[in-house]
Amino acid sequence: MGQVNNILARLSALDRRIIFLLVAVAVIVPLLIPIGLPVDITKPVKNIYDKVESLPEGSVVVVSIDYDPGSEAELYPATEAFLEHCFRKNLRIFMLALWPAGTPLGNMALENIGAHYNKKYGVDYINVGYKPGGPVMLLSLGKNVGDMVKTDYAGVPIDSLPLGKEVKSARDMALVMSLSAGDPGVLHWIIYFHARFGIPVCAATTAIMAPQQYPYLASGQLVGLMGGLKGAAEYETLVKRRGRALAGMDSQSIVHALLVLFIILGNVILVYQRSKR
Amino acid sequence: MEVLGVWIASLLTLAIYSFLYKDNPFYKVAEHIFVGISAGYWAVILWFDFAWPNLFEPLIVKGNMVYLIPIIIGLLMFAPFIPKLSWLVRIPLTFTMGISMALFITQIIQGDILPQLQATFLPLAGIHPFKVFSNLLIIAGVVFTLIYFYFSKEHKGTLGFAAKVGIWFMMVSFGASFGYTVMARISLLIGRVYFLLHNWLGII
Numbered sequence: 001m002g003q004v005n006n007i008l009a010r011l012s013a014l015d016r017r018i019i020f021l022l023v024a025v026a027v028i029v030p031l032l033i034p035i036g037l038p039v040d041i042t043k044p045v046k047n048i049y050d051k052v053e054s055l056p057e058g059s060v061v062v063v064s065i066d067y068d069p070g071s072e073a074e075l076y077p078a079t080e081a082f083l084e085h086c087f088r089k090n091l092r093i094f095m096l097a098l099w100p101a102g103t104p105l106g107n108m109a110l111e112n113i114g115a116h117y118n119k120k121y122g123v124d125y126i127n128v129g130y131k132p133g134g135p136v137m138l139l140s141l142g143k144n145v146g147d148m149v150k151t152d153y154a155g156v157p158i159d160s161l162p163l164g165k166e167v168k169s170a171r172d173m174a175l176v177m178s179l180s181a182g183d184p185g186v187l188h189w190i191i192y193f194h195a196r197f198g199i200p201v202c203a204a205t206t207a208i209m210a211p212q213q214y215p216y217l218a219s220g221q222l223v224g225l226m227g228g229l230k231g232a233a234e235y236e237t238l239v240k241r242r243g244r245a246l247a248g249m250d251s252q253s254i255v256h257a258l259l260v261l262f263i264i265l266g267n268v269i270l271v272y273q274r275s276k277r
Numbered sequence: 278m279e280v281l282g283v284w285i286a287s288l289l290t291l292a293i294y295s296f297l298y299k300d301n302p303f304y305k306v307a308e309h310i311f312v313g314i315s316a317g318y319w320a321v322i323l324w325f326d327f328a329w330p331n332l333f334e335p336l337i338v339k340g341n342m343v344y345l346i347p348i349i350i351g352l353l354m355f356a357p358f359i360p361k362l363s364w365l366v367r368i369p370l371t372f373t374m375g376i377s378m379a380l381f382i383t384q385i386i387q388g389d390i391l392p393q394l395q396a397t398f399l400p401l402a403g404i405h406p407f408k409v410f411s412n413l414l415i416i417a418g419v420v421f422t423l424i425y426f427y428f429s430k431e432h433k434g435t436l437g438f439a440a441k442v443g444i445w446f447m448m449v450s451f452g453a454s455f456g457y458t459v460m461a462r463i464s465l466l467i468g469r470v471y472f473l474l475h476n477w478l479g480i481i
Contacts, residue, residue: 020297027463027470031481073468074461100322130326135380195388207461211454218415219396221388227457229464247481248467255463 005272012269019262026258030250037253039246044217045234047224048202049085051175057090059174060167062199064189065095065102067181071206072105075179077245078204078232079109082177085239087117091174093125094167096149098184103129103153122161129153134184135192142170142197170197175223179204186213190221204231287477290469418446 055061063083067075086093095110097103110125119125128149131137141148145167149158158164166172176199180186186203194201200223205213207228216222226235229252232245292307336344350372356365397419399412424436425443432440474481 017298023463023466024470027467028474031467031470031474071465073471074464100326101318130322132327132331135384139380139384191388192384195384195392207457207464208454210457211450215393215396219392221392228460229467230460244468244471248464248471251467251470252460252463255466256460259459259463 008269008272011265012273022258023255026255027251030254031247034247035250037250039230039233039237039249041234041238044225044227045231045238048082048177048226049224049235049238051200051202051223052085052089052091055089055091055174058092060092060094060163060172061086062173062176063093063095063106064176064178064180065097065106066099066178066185067105067206068099068101069105071181074206074229074232075181075204076105076109077229077243078226078235079106079179080113081232081235081239081241081243081245082179082204083109083113084116084241085235087113087119087124088239092163094163094173095125095127097130098134098188099181100130103127107153122163124163126158126161126163127153128158134188138188138192139196142193142199144169170199173199175199176201177203180209181206182209186222190216194221283476287473290473417442422446
């Protein structure tokens with residue numbers, strides 16, 4: 001008993017840097033030596049996959065890059081996995097960004113995945129860049145795209161691009177995918193775009209935002225949801241793509257287990273210290 | 278050039294993480310670079326994506342004088358700096374409030390409140406027993422949580438019990454949010470470590 005007390009007393013005075021070190025090891029080792037822990041597919045993620053599968057070839061999917069480099073680690077893998085599925089299904093992408101720094105991230109994903117499927121800019125996909133204005137912009141975009149979008153991200157007139165000519169209003173859009181890290185983001189698409197024009201909306205959000213989206217999933221205002229890196233890993237599994245999200249899942253699971261252990265240990269020490277008073 | 282970018286990003290990442298050991302000059306340098314670049318980046322974005330295409334280009338290049346009105350209304354925001362004219366700030370403020378209310382109230386009722394309310398009218402018969410239980414849980418969660426936020430009567434007796442159940446529902450929701458927050462932070466760490474091991478060191 002005395003030995004246990006001694007260990008608990010030592011643990012209660014543990015330098016927090018040792019915990020940081022353990023977390024770092026739990027992240028690095030599984031990345032270097034992958035274990036391949038299974039990734040279960042949840043219904044909200046499967047719903048997005050099924051929705052994309054149900055769209056006829058050539059349909060226009062709006063992909064909204066509503067994040068910046070601060071959330072790149074969570075949302076970029078989801079962006080690539082979703083684009084890969086769309087291009088594989090020969091769907092066309094109309095990309096925009098509600099966050100200023102979203103445009104280059106979206107471009108990077110379009111160029112990486114588009115090149116792999118021999119997709120042509122202007123015909124199979126366009127990026128109209130950052131569009132400020134939040135709700136006002138979305139309401140105008142749904143009514144008449146031309147009011148809000150005159151050029152693409154590089155300043156090329158939208159009318160000179162075949163896909164740009166074709167997308168006139170919300171009626172020409174089959175689905176919206178908002179990759180969202182906050183405001184403006186998925187809520188704007190649901191409240192202002194889906195409610196007004198009836199276009200189905202699905203989302204990939206940061207894990208912090210995911211719980212707030214569940215009421216919208218339950219009400220049917222959101223078709224599906226990829227929550228954080230785990231959601232992206234599920235989508236990568238569905239589209240059979242070995243991407244960055246799947247590579248990180250072993251680390252994620254091991255660190256979670258480690259943190260659960262820390263929480264239990266912390267509570268045991270707390271109970272022990274209280275009993276000593 | 279790309280290699281140089283990866284090296285700069287990697288060294289800045291390590292400089293930021295060095296704070297976990299203790300505060301040091303490398304961390305300070307990285308922090309100041311971040312603040313400076315962010316300010317510069319936002320200044321460029323505000324000019325090229327907001328002010329120029331939406332205001333100054335139509336006014337200067339296309340000669341559309343109507344755009345003088347928003348400029349004047351915008352400048353009135355600075356009226357409080359001149360005490361005699363400070364009352365003029367009411368004009369842009371009322372304009373902004375009026376537009377926002379007209380736009381947001383209708384759309385939030387139509388796009389958020391009503392569909393969410395509708396989603397709580399759930400069937401309790403003729404479906405699988407587990408679904409009945411789930412629907413009951415949602416209905417109870419909404420009712421008891423709303424009772425917690427009813428402050429016109431003291432939370433005693435039945436009302437007090439219902440409010441306590443409401444707290445439990447909220448606690449479960451906070452727990453889920455906290456769990457997701459932990460997951461998000463670890464994902465960001467994984468992203469950075471992946472960058473260091475893959476893009477910088479090339480060992481995975």
